[in-house]
Amino acid sequence: MENVISQQSPNEHQEAETIPESFSENIPDSLFNKFFLEVYSLTIFTLRFFKEVFKPPYEFNELMKQSFLIGYRSLPLVAITGFIIGLVLTIQSRPTLAKFGAESWLPAMVAVSIIREIGPVITSLIFAGKVGSGIGAELASMNVTEQIDAMQVSCTNPFKYLVVTRVLSATLMLPLLVIFSDTIGLLGSFVGVNLKGNVSTYLFFSQIFQSLEFNDLFPAFIKTFFFGFAIGLIGSYKGYNSNTGTEGVGKAANSAVVFASLMVFIIDMIAVQVTSFFQN
Amino acid sequence: MRKMTANTTSIKTENDNKQNGLVVVEMEHLKKSFGNILVLRDINLVINKGENLVILGKSGTGKSVLIKCIVGLVEVDEGKLVILGQNISELKNKELIEIRKKIGFLFQGGALYDSMTVRENLEFPLKRQLLSVPKDTMNSLVKEALQNVGLAKAIDLWPSELSGGMRKRLGLARTLILKPDIMLYDEPTTGLDPITSKEISHLILEVQKKYNTTSIIITHDIACAKLIANRIIVLKDGICAAEGSYTDLKNSADAWIQSFFE
Numbered sequence: 001m002e003n004v005i006s007q008q009s010p011n012e013h014q015e016a017e018t019i020p021e022s023f024s025e026n027i028p029d030s031l032f033n034k035f036f037l038e039v040y041s042l043t044i045f046t047l048r049f050f051k052e053v054f055k056p057p058y059e060f061n062e063l064m065k066q067s068f069l070i071g072y073r074s075l076p077l078v079a080i081t082g083f084i085i086g087l088v089l090t091i092q093s094r095p096t097l098a099k100f101g102a103e104s105w106l107p108a109m110v111a112v113s114i115i116r117e118i119g120p121v122i123t124s125l126i127f128a129g130k131v132g133s134g135i136g137a138e139l140a141s142m143n144v145t146e147q148i149d150a151m152q153v154s155c156t157n158p159f160k161y162l163v164v165t166r167v168l169s170a171t172l173m174l175p176l177l178v179i180f181s182d183t184i185g186l187l188g189s190f191v192g193v194n195l196k197g198n199v200s201t202y203l204f205f206s207q208i209f210q211s212l213e214f215n216d217l218f219p220a221f222i223k224t225f226f227f228g229f230a231i232g233l234i235g236s237y238k239g240y241n242s243n244t245g246t247e248g249v250g251k252a253a254n255s256a257v258v259f260a261s262l263m264v265f266i267i268d269m270i271a272v273q274v275t276s277f278f279q280n
Numbered sequence: 281m282r283k284m285t286a287n288t289t290s291i292k293t294e295n296d297n298k299q300n301g302l303v304v305v306e307m308e309h310l311k312k313s314f315g316n317i318l319v320l321r322d323i324n325l326v327i328n329k330g331e332n333l334v335i336l337g338k339s340g341t342g343k344s345v346l347i348k349c350i351v352g353l354v355e356v357d358e359g360k361l362v363i364l365g366q367n368i369s370e371l372k373n374k375e376l377i378e379i380r381k382k383i384g385f386l387f388q389g390g391a392l393y394d395s396m397t398v399r400e401n402l403e404f405p406l407k408r409q410l411l412s413v414p415k416d417t418m419n420s421l422v423k424e425a426l427q428n429v430g431l432a433k434a435i436d437l438w439p440s441e442l443s444g445g446m447r448k449r450l451g452l453a454r455t456l457i458l459k460p461d462i463m464l465y466d467e468p469t470t471g472l473d474p475i476t477s478k479e480i481s482h483l484i485l486e487v488q489k490k491y492n493t494t495s496i497i498i499t500h501d502i503a504c505a506k507l508i509a510n511r512i513i514v515l516k517d518g519i520c521a522a523e524g525s526y527t528d529l530k531n532s533a534d535a536w537i538q539s540f541f542e
């Protein structure tokens with residue numbers, strides 16, 4: 001039978017904690033079991049991350065470099081999508097609000113939707129598409145071309161150097177990108193409001209700030225850390241444990257996006273439960 | 281078994297060397313399999329300091345796996361593997377790192393870091409293994425290493441901008457820059473023109489003479505083997521099928537072994 005896990009990590013990276021063969025060999029090769037083996041090895045990968053992240057030496061330079069690549073390079077994409085979402089949401093919401101004579105609520109309503117939900121989720125999905133797949137493909141191709149092995153021979157812990165830095169960067173950069181994207185989204189909304197009306201900048205933003213509460217901002221901000229962490233971790237996991245073959249690179253990139261996007265929704269669902277629990 | 285016990289005296293000198301602390305690599309009944317595929321069945325090998333050992337063998341016989349065992353990239357299943365007096369499978373992470381500092385490894389595909397320039401590729405092992413190196417020293421080491429392989433002009437290029445042979449030579453420069461005690465070359469001349477191949481072979485010899493490095497060279501290039509080998513082993517079906525000097529093996533009665541030299 002196929003041994004899913006050990007096939008996925010043929011490189012035996014240093015200290016790699018793989019599933020004992022006797023354990024995985026006795027499990028029938030069904031989709032269901034594959035799923036649980038995947039969850040199992042992702043859990044081990046995550047635990048390893050927490051083990052290594054606090055252990056010196058810290059790869060500070062690489063963390064800075066990755067933060068620049070992951071954060072700064074995503075700005076244009078995030079800005080464009082943020083702007084369009086703000087604009088479109090405003091235009092789409094206007095008729096409904098107009099029906100109830102509540103057009104003056106437009107800025108407040110759009111702001112709450114963007115900041116609470118749409119901004120974080122859309123930005124994270126874009127981020128998963130760009131950064132998650134990027135990390136997956138990069139690490140997978142490093143795996144195929146033995147660059148990860150070469151690092152190990154050069155006395156570098158590749159998990160620390162490659163995985164820990166990327167996961168941390170993603171965790172720290174996504175919240176900043178979401179704040180940026182939300183801000184641009186509100187600008188888009190301002191443009192949208194003014195397409196058919198005339199609202200001054202001051203009025204627009206004072207309406208928004210009056211309607212926003214701490215409860216809107218804080219949970220939305222906190223959950224983006226989890227989104228970033230999940231995206232970085234899944235991208236790294238898929239890349240680091242990819243099959244050693246060129247087709248492994250494409251697969252890693254692809255499944256990183258799919259899996260990371262799914263995780264964003266799942267975490268979002270959990271987050272909404274948690275926040276409503278505390279708010280009641 | 282086709283093992284050629286060409287000279288019984290060599291066994292005696294091996295024992296002497298061991299006592300003098302000159303044995304660098306020692307393998308006993310080494311075994312390694314991947315899943316159901318048995319790659320290394322029973323490898324016994326002793327390599328002395330300053331020796332150039334060439335490994336021949338058909339594609340897929342486990343030559344690369346064998347030298348990956350030496351740096352601990354591949355864990356052996358069974359058997360004893362002693363490097364510089366230390367048993368690899370018993371080492372802790374820190375001790376393994378210390379051993380690795382003394383070993384240079386040229387990967388079959390070069391394993392160049394795509395996200396770094398040529399210069400950064402060479403600086404990486406320096407920074408990682410020597411920790412604090414003054415900038416000037418680093419610069420001169422990098423330049424020297426590039427000159428050795430004739431790549432001085434490529435210093436600011438990216439690996440993707442290099443040709444296949446240049447990549448190979450850069451990989452070689454990156455391995456040699458630290459002047460390790462043990463050098464493991466995985467097909468250093470494959471894919472190079474005959475002239476460059478010869479230059480690389482001479483470079484390997486030069487390094488070995490200058491720093492008294494021990495080298496293990498996997499190659500399919502018989503001209504290179506002839507030039508640098510003190511001893512050649514031939515891998516087949518997971519064991520050393522033959523062992524001896526270049527002339528020993530070339531004049532072997534075994535047609536299969538001879539076929540490598542045609």
Ligand SMILES: Nc1ncnc2c1ncn2[C@@H]1O[C@H](COP(=O)(O)OP(=O)(O)OP(=O)(O)O)[C@@H](O)[C@H]1O
Binds near residue numbers: 319337388
């Ligand atoms: N990480 C791995 N996982 C599974 N099988 C492996 C792994 N590494 C090597 N093998 C298998 O071990 C065998 C020997 O591989 P190896 O790379 O050592 O061959 P080689 O002698 O170097 O061949 P070549 O001359 O073509 O480079 C092959 O059958 C290969 O499929």
Ligand SMILES: [Mg+2]
Binds near residue numbers: 343344345388
């Ligand atoms: Mg090989």
